[in-house]
Amino acid sequence: MARWQPGARERLVLAAVDLFADQGYDATTVAQIADRAGVTKSTFFRYFPDKRELLVAGQETLSLLLSEGIAAAPDGASPLEAVASGLERASSTMGPMNRELGPRLKAAIAASTELQERDALKTVGLATAMTDALITRGVPDPLAHLAAELGVLAFKRGYAEWTELEHDEHGLAPHALKALEELKAATAALS
Structure with a gap:
């Protein structure tokens, strides 16, 4: 996964919002969000402590x-x-x-x-x-x-x-x- 590409934070927010809308908040995992955004789980946690915090980004x-x-x-x-x-x-x-x-x-x-x-x-x-x-x-x-x-x-x-x-x-x-x-x-x- 391309952790080094710019815009990881924005991609994570967009990926999460899309997944929340498509499959529901509860059914969406951090791993799915990171995968859709093209980053690792550890990159996700550099930006957000958990998936709830994506909304208040x-x-x-x-x-x-x-x-x-x-x-x-x-x-x-x-x-x-x-x-x-x-x-x-x-x-x-x-x-x-x-x-x-x-x-x-x-x-x-x-x-x-x-x-x-x-x-x-x-x-x-x-x-x-x-x-x-x-x-x-x-x-x-x-x-x-x-x-x-x-x-x-x-x-x-x-x-x-x-x-x-x-x-x-x-x-x-x-x-x-x-x-x-x-x-x-x-x-x-x-x-």
């Missing part, structure tokens, strides 16, 4: 990018403007692999309760990172939580829309920002 990086974007928002930006800055920063790093992975990941998650739980934990982690970044900016706690939750929802809605397009010329950012604007407008109807 990149979560730390995504959380960091969202937080950095929020921190970089101009002084005086509203909480949602800061969240938009975070969404733009994180979305700008999403490329073709992320877009290709979307429908496959959705199918794999839908087929497994355990993966649904991991996905929910990932969502909580992203919201926590955004909340913390907003609080650091001086946004009061309840408002920071609400803005962060809207940001996570906007990211997920934008990502879903982006991955369903036949062709993409603009990337994820416009979809995530549009979703945030729609959610912002919808909150006005709550009062």
Whole structure:
């Protein structure tokens, strides 16, 4: 097996998602994932402690990018403007692999309760990172939580829309920002 070829981590994620969708999470083994990705089991374990962690691959990086974007928002930006800055920063790093992975990941998650739980934990982690970044900016706690939750929802809605397009010329950012604007407008109807 070609352990030395670049992109092993990405190949492992793609292989796992495909196998989870095809044969179910429980029926998929680490050996099958490694084999499909063209790497050894030991290479798998260099990147992931177990197969559950494949779903949250990149979560730390995504959380960091969202937080950095929020921190970089101009002084005086509203909480949602800061969240938009975070969404733009994180979305700008999403490329073709992320877009290709979307429908496959959705199918794999839908087929497994355990993966649904991991996905929910990932969502909580992203919201926590955004909340913390907003609080650091001086946004009061309840408002920071609400803005962060809207940001996570906007990211997920934008990502879903982006991955369903036949062709993409603009990337994820416009979809995530549009979703945030729609959610912002919808909150006005709550009062």
